[in-house]
Amino acid sequence: MGRRTTTCLAAFGVVVAxxxxxxxxxxxxxxxxxxxxxxxxxxxxxxxxxxxxxxGSIPYDNRSLPQVSPDGRFVATQVGGPPAWETLLAxxxxxxxxxxxxEIYYLDHDSGEAQLQWVTKPGVLLGRGGDKRGFxxxxxxxxxxxxxxxxPWTGGRTKWLVADDEVNxxxxxxxxxxxxxxxxxxxxxxxxxxxxxxxEQWTVGGNGGxxxxxxxTSARDLFVLRLTDGRLxxxxxxxxxxxxxxxxxxxxxxxxxxxxxxxxxxxxxxTPPGGLDRDRVxxxxxxxxxxxxxxxxxxxxxxxxxxxxLDPRSIAAVVDVSGNVxxxxxxxxxxxxxxxxxxxxxxxxxxxxxxxxxxxxxxxxALSPRGDRISLMAVRLLxx
Numbered sequence: 001m002g003r004r005t006t007t008c009l010a011a012f013g014v015v016v017a018x019x020x021x022x023x024x025x026x027x028x029x030x031x032x033x034x035x036x037x038x039x040x041x042x043x044x045x046x047x048x049x050x051x052x053x054x055x056g057s058i059p060y061d062n063r064s065l066p067q068v069s070p071d072g073r074f075v076a077t078q079v080g081g082p083p084a085w086e087t088l089l090a091x092x093x094x095x096x097x098x099x100x101x102x103e104i105y106y107l108d109h110d111s112g113e114a115q116l117q118w119v120t121k122p123g124v125l126l127g128r129g130g131d132k133r134g135f136x137x138x139x140x141x142x143x144x145x146x147x148x149x150x151x152p153w154t155g156g157r158t159k160w161l162v163a164d165d166e167v168n169x170x171x172x173x174x175x176x177x178x179x180x181x182x183x184x185x186x187x188x189x190x191x192x193x194x195x196x197x198x199x200e201q202w203t204v205g206g207n208g209g210x211x212x213x214x215x216x217t218s219a220r221d222l223f224v225l226r227l228t229d230g231r232l233x234x235x236x237x238x239x240x241x242x243x244x245x246x247x248x249x250x251x252x253x254x255x256x257x258x259x260x261x262x263x264x265x266x267x268x269x270x271t272p273p274g275g276l277d278r279d280r281v282x283x284x285x286x287x288x289x290x291x292x293x294x295x296x297x298x299x300x301x302x303x304x305x306x307x308x309x310l311d312p313r314s315i316a317a318v319v320d321v322s323g324n325v326x327x328x329x330x331x332x333x334x335x336x337x338x339x340x341x342x343x344x345x346x347x348x349x350x351x352x353x354x355x356x357x358x359x360x361x362x363x364x365x366a367l368s369p370r371g372d373r374i375s376l377m378a379v380r381l382l383x384x
Contacts, residue, residue, distance in 0.1 A: 050333070050347040053362060053378040055107045056114035060374050061100070063088070064126050065269060065353060067135045068365045072357035072378060074153040075114065075365075076104050076135045078126040087140060088125070089260045090169035090182075090191075096140055102126055104153060107376065109362075114376060118155045128215075128270075129173050134159075136171050144186045148179075168194075174216030180224070180239070182212055193224055195239050202242040211235075212263040215270055220244075221283035223298075225263040226251060232258040232266075232290065234307070236283060236300035250300045252307065255290040262290050269316035269328075271355045286317045286325070295327060297338050308338050316353045318364075320381070326364075328353050333366070347381070354379065 058075060060066060063082040066075045080101045086094040101122045105114040120137075127136025127148070134152040141147065148162040148171045161179060162168045169191070171181035178198070182191035184206075193204040193211035204211060209228030216222055222239040225232060232255045238248040255262065266288045273284060282301045289296040289307060295314035296307035310317055316328035320335075326347070327334045333348040352366040362378035 049382050051380050051382050052348070052366065053109060054112055055109070055376040055378060056112060057373045057375045058105050058114050059103070059372055060369070062369075062372060065367060065369075066374060067126060067128075067130055068355045068357060069130065069135070069153050070132050070358045072359050072362055072365050073107055074104060074117075075107060075376065076102055076126060076130075076151075076153075077374070079103055080122060083125060085261060089264060090140075090146055090167050090184075091260075092144070092186075094140060096123060096142065097125055098122055100125060102137065102151070104155070107378075109378065120151070124151075124158075127171055128213075131173055131177070136173055138169060138171065148181060167191075170213050172214045172216055174222070175219040178216065178219070178239075180214035180216065180222055182210070182214070195222070195242075195245065197239070200242075202245070204237075204245060210260065210263075212260060213267045215267060215272075215285070217272055217283055217285060218278045221278070223283075223285045225254075225266060227258065227260060227263055230257045230259075231255075232262055234266075234285065234287065234298055236285070236298075250305075252298060252300070252305055254307075258290060266290060269353055271318045273319040273356070281323055284319060286319060288315070297325060310336055310338070311344060315351075318354045318356060321363075326354055348379070352377070352379075 058077050059079045060077045061079055061082040064078045066077040068075050078100060080099040083097040083100050084095050087097050099122060102120040102124055104117045106117050107114055125138045127138055130136055134150045137149045137151045139147045145165045146167045146169055147160055148168050149158040149160045151158045167184050169182050173179055179196040181194055183194045184191045190206035191210045192206045195202055209226060212225045212227055214222055214224040220238050220240045222237050224235050226235045233251045233253050235251045238244040282299055285298045287296055292309050294312050295310040295317040298307040311327045311329055313329040314327045318326050320326055325336045325338050327336045330351055332346045332350060333352045334344045334346050336344040350368055352368050355365040357363060357365055362380050364379040366377040366379050368375040
């Protein structure tokens with residue numbers, strides 16, 4: 001398991017060794033221009049330059065990328081030493097994460113500093129996203145169960161969203177508080193998929209395989225990875241209801257002879273599209289492709305059905321509002337046209353993993369891992 005080092009999250013420790021981020025607490029602009037005229041509905045790319053606002057740095061455990069609040073004002077990071085992979089992957093023989101804790105920082109745009117607000121007790125794992133109320137956490141318990149909770153950005157008690165005697169893991173929070181996660185009984189081998197929307201909840205059975213790492217890309221679009229006898233696939237479903245979940249299921253093969261570790265790595269750097277019009281473009285997933293060893297974009301309702309491969313050096317990616325892709329490489333963030341992957345331009349130097357935030361002024365947060373710390377910058381794309 002630990003020998004697979006070419007996937008996106010494992011690669012961060014290698015590619016960021018020489019990468020850095022300015023610590024100057026002033027706004028500066030990287031003057032690389034990118035000009036794309038996209039075919040079809042995407043004709044608004046124009047000339048772009050990147051403006052950034054450095055916001056200090058925070059610690060992290062070299063394994064779980066921090067979560068950023070929707071408004072870009074808070075960030076939650078896991079510290080205290082990395083949990084065992086068996087713990088992150090919710091394996092039956094996992095040790096408890098006794099050293100792991102979460103630190104929450106306020107990002108002060110005036111001072112350009114990340115200010116520590118509070119620290120959790122040990123034993124809690126950072127989850128996969130959040131909303132304006134807080135961010136997801138998961139807590140493995142001594143009896144083998146695993147709970148899913150919501151921790152407020154500003155401190156306070158954790159609200160446990162799933163608290164029973166089963167193993168609940170890899171939760172993803174969608175619009176309006178809808179939730180999707182993987183669940184197995186304590187003695188079971190495989191994970192089912194559970195979807196909750198308001199007071200409704202339904203299950204998609206594992207049937208001899210695993211449903212892993214679900215992600216919501218809109219109020220109805222749910223992507224999830226499927227692992228059966230070592231075959232790893234990406235799946236899409238319209239999760240508006242139990243019936244549509246069943247009737248709209250589509251899958252595309254990604255790799256053979258893989259494990260849950262590979263599934264974890266496929267979506268380790270995932271961030272939702274930045275304000276993209278779902279009705280115009282359709283459901284879209286950015287993911288690490290384990291066979292091609294690069295990022296890819298999958299549009300399950302388009303033709304061809306195979307994922308579109310991005311820059312050969314890419315380790316993370318996010319779709320911008322125009323439908324172009326901001327691709328992270330070891331050298332910088334590149335703006336790439338998915339319709340013509342040969343067309344790309346560098347916007348930011350250095351290894352910067354982008355998160356989308358709900359801010360007109362600064363719609364992206366850049367995370368730059370270096371050793372056991374991550375530098376932070378607010379980012380915006382400026383048109384000339």
